[in-house]
Amino acid sequence: MAAPFLECKEISKTFGGIEALTHVNLTVEANSLTGVIGPNGAGKTTLFNIISGALLPTAGEVIFKGKKISGMGPARVCRLGIARTYQLVRPFNSLCAIENVLIGLGFGRTTPLSKNNRVAEAIKILQFVGLGDKINHVAEGLTLVEKKHLEIARALATGPEILLLDEVVSGLNPTEVTQIIETIQQIQAGGITIIMIEHILKVVMALCERVVVLNYGVQIAEGTPKEVVSDEAVIEAYIGKFEDTEGNPDA
Amino acid sequence: MNRRGKKLFYLVVLLLCLLLAALPWIGFSYAVVWIFLLAVYFTLALSYDIVGGYMGYMNLGHSTFFGLGAYTTAILLNQGFNLFAALLGALLLTAVFAAVVSYPLFRLRGAYFALATFGLISLIEVLTTNLRDLTGGSGGISTPPGNHMIPSYYLVLAVAGGTMVLSQIVARSKFGLALFSIREDEEVAAAFGVPTTLYKCLALIISSAPASLVGGIYVWNMTYISPNSVFGLEIALSPIIMAMLGGTGIMIGPLVGAVFITVVQEFLWTKVPYFHLAMYGTVLVLLGLFMPGGLVRTRFIKPFIQWLGLGETVDYFKNADAERIP
Amino acid sequence: MTADFIQLLVGGILLGGIYGLAAFGLSITFGVLNVLNLAHGEFLMLGSLMSYGLFIGLGINPFMAAILVIPVFMLLGVGFYLLLLKPIMDKPPHQLLVASILVTLGASLFIEDVTAFFWERPVTGISYSLPPMELAGVVISSTRLLILLFIFALACGMQIYLKKTYVGKSIRAIVQGREGAKIVGIPISRVSALAFSIGMALAASAGAFYVTLFTVTPTMGIPLTIKYLCVVVLGGLGSIVGSIFGGLILGVAETLTAYYCGAEWSPTIAFILLILILIIKPEGLFGAKK
Numbered sequence: 001m002a003a004p005f006l007e008c009k010e011i012s013k014t015f016g017g018i019e020a021l022t023h024v025n026l027t028v029e030a031n032s033l034t035g036v037i038g039p040n041g042a043g044k045t046t047l048f049n050i051i052s053g054a055l056l057p058t059a060g061e062v063i064f065k066g067k068k069i070s071g072m073g074p075a076r077v078c079r080l081g082i083a084r085t086y087q088l089v090r091p092f093n094s095l096c097a098i099e100n101v102l103i104g105l106g107f108g109r110t111t112p113l114s115k116n117n118r119v120a121e122a123i124k125i126l127q128f129v130g131l132g133d134k135i136n137h138v139a140e141g142l143t144l145v146e147k148k149h150l151e152i153a154r155a156l157a158t159g160p161e162i163l164l165l166d167e168v169v170s171g172l173n174p175t176e177v178t179q180i181i182e183t184i185q186q187i188q189a190g191g192i193t194i195i196m197i198e199h200i201l202k203v204v205m206a207l208c209e210r211v212v213v214l215n216y217g218v219q220i221a222e223g224t225p226k227e228v229v230s231d232e233a234v235i236e237a238y239i240g241k242f243e244d245t246e247g248n249p250d251a
Numbered sequence: 252m253n254r255r256g257k258k259l260f261y262l263v264v265l266l267l268c269l270l271l272a273a274l275p276w277i278g279f280s281y282a283v284v285w286i287f288l289l290a291v292y293f294t295l296a297l298s299y300d301i302v303g304g305y306m307g308y309m310n311l312g313h314s315t316f317f318g319l320g321a322y323t324t325a326i327l328l329n330q331g332f333n334l335f336a337a338l339l340g341a342l343l344l345t346a347v348f349a350a351v352v353s354y355p356l357f358r359l360r361g362a363y364f365a366l367a368t369f370g371l372i373s374l375i376e377v378l379t380t381n382l383r384d385l386t387g388g389s390g391g392i393s394t395p396p397g398n399h400m401i402p403s404y405y406l407v408l409a410v411a412g413g414t415m416v417l418s419q420i421v422a423r424s425k426f427g428l429a430l431f432s433i434r435e436d437e438e439v440a441a442a443f444g445v446p447t448t449l450y451k452c453l454a455l456i457i458s459s460a461p462a463s464l465v466g467g468i469y470v471w472n473m474t475y476i477s478p479n480s481v482f483g484l485e486i487a488l489s490p491i492i493m494a495m496l497g498g499t500g501i502m503i504g505p506l507v508g509a510v511f512i513t514v515v516q517e518f519l520w521t522k523v524p525y526f527h528l529a530m531y532g533t534v535l536v537l538l539g540l541f542m543p544g545g546l547v548r549t550r551f552i553k554p555f556i557q558w559l560g561l562g563e564t565v566d567y568f569k570n571a572d573a574e575r576i577p
Numbered sequence: 578m579t580a581d582f583i584q585l586l587v588g589g590i591l592l593g594g595i596y597g598l599a600a601f602g603l604s605i606t607f608g609v610l611n612v613l614n615l616a617h618g619e620f621l622m623l624g625s626l627m628s629y630g631l632f633i634g635l636g637i638n639p640f641m642a643a644i645l646v647i648p649v650f651m652l653l654g655v656g657f658y659l660l661l662l663k664p665i666m667d668k669p670p671h672q673l674l675v676a677s678i679l680v681t682l683g684a685s686l687f688i689e690d691v692t693a694f695f696w697e698r699p700v701t702g703i704s705y706s707l708p709p710m711e712l713a714g715v716v717i718s719s720t721r722l723l724i725l726l727f728i729f730a731l732a733c734g735m736q737i738y739l740k741k742t743y744v745g746k747s748i749r750a751i752v753q754g755r756e757g758a759k760i761v762g763i764p765i766s767r768v769s770a771l772a773f774s775i776g777m778a779l780a781a782s783a784g785a786f787y788v789t790l791f792t793v794t795p796t797m798g799i800p801l802t803i804k805y806l807c808v809v810v811l812g813g814l815g816s817i818v819g820s821i822f823g824g825l826i827l828g829v830a831e832t833l834t835a836y837y838c839g840a841e842w843s844p845t846i847a848f849i850l851l852i853l854i855l856i857i858k859p860e861g862l863f864g865a866k867k
Contacts (some may be wrong), residue, residue: 003447014452021423027481052442053442054438059457063481073441074441074442075441075442075443075445075446078442078443078444079444083443086439086444091439092432092436092439093435093436093669094431094435094436095428095432096433099431101427102425102428103428103429103432103440103443104443104444106428106429107429107444107445107446108424108443109444110445115425154443158444201353244556248386254720282840304860307671307674309674309675310680311678337616352852354856355708355851355852355855355856356855358855358859359810360817361613361670361674362607362612362615362674362677362678363806363810365611365613365674365678366613366615366802366803367803367806367807367808367810367851369799369803370800370806370807370847370848373803373844374796374844374845374848374849377841377842377844377845380841380844381841381842398661434671435671447583461757488686490684495675495679499675502611523696526690526691526694527685528686528687528689528690529687529690529691529844531603531686532682532683532684532685532686532688533683533687534683534690535679535680535682535683535686536679536680536683536684537799538676538683539661539663539675539676539678539679539680539683540661540664540680540681540842543665543668543675543676544672550719555783558763563657566716
């Protein structure tokens with residue numbers, strides 16, 4: 001039996017006295033689209049931080065393509081093929097869009113491209129996410145949805161095999177949400193594995209093949225979106241907290 | 252703005268350079284000394300900005316490199332080495348010093364880093380004063396006498412020009428882009444593969460080089476330095492104020508700042524003998540409150556700079572929206 | 578030899594207490610405003626001068642002076658905040674850094690220069706003393722002991738204030754998370770102004786004691802601020818209690834170094850401690866590891 005693409009084994013994380021994550025197990029198949037959901041403070045971003053190498057787990061390990069990656073720093077993990085976006089967007093603000101992408105291209109790959117190829121590739125990636133006409137625009141001046149696309153572009157520039165998207169849809173209006181969903185689907189079609197943290201039920205149902213539910217750092221359910229939504233423990237944890245795209249609670 | 256305007260501007264620049272080169276022969280010896288000092292301050296301001304402006308770590312202790320370069324050169328000259336060997340020694344010693352202190356100091360961020368590097372100056376000053384046998388203590392150190400004004404004038408202009416080239420090369424390179432990303436968001440930069448620890452150290456070493464060189468040229472010319480003259484408040488703060496006043500993070504900034512301040516100092520300070528530091532202080536406060544980006548980013552000067560194409564990076568796509576100076 | 582050593586130790590602890598008190602103020606300021614006030618040392622100097630003036634002019638002893646300076650400097654602190662800091666507080670982090678260094682450094686230079694103009698000669702220490710006490714065979718200056726107790730009481734008072742009162746809790750809330758505090762409805766600007774003025778007042782108060790031990794010169798401000806930085810880093814960024822311990826360590830270290838190695842080496846010890854702690858335990862003695 002082939003080893004899973006990405007595996008989080010018994011991940012626990014304590015901050016001072018607070019247990020942010022307890023015995024979380026996650027298995028992700030290659031080229032899949034997995035969702036991680038849960039109420040605020042459930043530990044979802046902490047999980048991402050551990051997978052991407054920004055945080056060390058207090059216990060447990062992260063195994064990627066058979067190799068243990070928990071303990072390597074974020075730079076190494078990035079080069080190995082896991083890239084991420086941030087919940088509160090963090091582009092390189094006073095650099096322009098293309099420079100943001102060039103950072104990913106220049107430093108996030110194991111085999112960097114030559115200078116000319118880099119610029120051409122950066123332009124291609126920006127066009128792919130729909131920022132082809134904003135190449136020289138300073139990141140700070142972009143709209144929120146453009147910044148989110150820029151973060152995705154920057155992450156794609158590192159040539160990732162796994163893309164971690166942290167609440168990439170939050171704060172967007174319905175048109176923008178559709179835009180981004182399209183982009184995400186195209187990315188998955190290109191062979192990349194996607195794990196996304198998401199709040200908005202519609203997006204999760206539409207995109208994800210499997211869903212993991214966290215509550216207070218504990219994994220309370222796992223399965224297809226349909227299974228998870230009808231799971232009793234999940235319903236209890238949320239009780240009406242599921243939102244549709246306008247942010248209104250489910251009737 | 253049109254092609255002819257640009258050509259005219261560059262012609263003016265060329266004429267200025269020719270004037271500078273010919274200055275010693277025209278006979279304005281005061282102007283030569285004045286330009287010499289301006290070039291020293293300018294080089295310090297520009298080299299400071301590689302770490303302070305490009306990378307966002309305000310190294311208020313930049314003049315430590317200047318002082319170390321000066322003292323090392325002085326000691327080596329007194330040992331009988333020729334100027335170039337002495338300068339080389341100064342360069343190497345200061346580079347090693349920069350590498351060594353970067354290890355603990357870069358664990359600090361922001362204002363803590365600024366203050367700690369500022370403290371470094373007094374630490375080195377105290378060490379220099381106390382190691383009397385090596386450095387001559389508080390009385391200072393003299394080097395073999397001689398009138399080196401003209402050769403050191405050309406030498407310092409060469410170093411200043413070289414620093415401008417260095418600054419541009421760094422700004423347009425992948426390394427420079429990495430420095431910018433460290434300034435913007437160091438944690439994210441690291442997450443995308445930028446080797447932050449290594450690059451911070453390299454940046455510091457690179458910025459130390461021009462500083463130590465002009466320190467050596469300075470002592471060769473003056474034939475005497477004391478701890479206070481090379482580690483004092485004036486030489487420590489002036490270049491940084493110039494870089495900030497002109498515009499930090501962009502090569503043309505320190506140039507504008509250096510010229511501006513030297514000119515103003517020239518006219519103002521002879522008229523008002525007191526309160527020099529207080530005036531500096533007021534300028535700093537006003538800068539911080541109203542123009543932290545410096546003169547080149549103000550509404551009047553910014554378009555001119557963009558027209559000249561003196562932003563840090565090349566235009567990747569001939570797009571009229573190229574807003575490179577944020 | 579041991580009697581000497583104990584005297585040194587006491588002297589060091591006293592000096593350390595003064596450092597700790599001032600650094601405590603700096604820590605609060607940094608925690609609340611996220612701005613390192615480079616002019617902090619200037620306020621210690623001004624506090625010293627005021628204490629000196631009160632002593633010479635009105636015969637007020639340093640203990641009274643230490644209390645009197647508090648309201649004066651709180652007012653000055655609020656003024657400083659409103660004039661210089663409030664306008665830049667909302668800038669993004671990198672710009673805030675540049676602006677805050679420019680503004681506080683500029684203020685520092687200004688204060689220093691103007692003070693030097695009006696007060697040319699260095700202010701010699703106040704010779705104020707009570708009869709010495711004897712404790713287990715060792716003669717201890719009771720003045721020093723009283724000062725130490727006073728500082729300790731002041732620090733404890735501050736801690737209680739921070740933990741028990743509403744304002745104190747607001748301050749701690751902001752230190753822990755600015756955004757969260759905003760959401761909960763804490764008036765950030767007003768609390769910041771208050772915290773800043775408390776920081777200034779503590780520095781001035783420390784200065785009132787400083788002048789009983791040392792000569793005060795107008796240019797001592799910036800080297801002092803650098804020392805406080807070392808103390809704060811030593812104690813741990815974000816740990817207010819840590820600053821006091823850091824101060825004590827520095828005070829003892831400086832006094833011992835001055836005695837055993839010569840006075841000209843004692844300015845370096847602060848920096849050496851800084852470098853050491855950065856290499857060994859960068860978060861500081863009481864700081865939290867990431």
